[in-house]
Amino acid sequence: MTKxxxxxxxxxxxxxxxxxxxxxxxxxxxxxxxFKEELDSIKIGGFKLGFWFAQQGSMYVFVILIFVYVRLMNKLDKTYGYDE
Incomplete structure (x- = not known):
């Protein structure tokens, strides 16, 4: 298959x-x-949501984005013929 x-x-x-x-x-x-101040009015597990995003949330989002990137790249590889 040609690329x-x-x-x-x-x-x-x-x-x-x-x-x-x-x-x-x-x-x-x-x-x-x-948006820390606005998010701090919401609590998750006893912690303010702004604090949670600063400490944990961005890491979880990063891991989710890795899986999204893998899925997007698999589609892109298939589209362009690099899926071998």
Missing amino acids: KDPKAYWKANIRYVLILLVIWFSVSYGAGII
């Missing part, structure tokens, strides 16, 4: 990476710092 346009493949790959990094940054910086 389709490698430049388009890497462009899509970089786009996925940038989008996922923006999501992670938004969750870690936004929820942990910018």
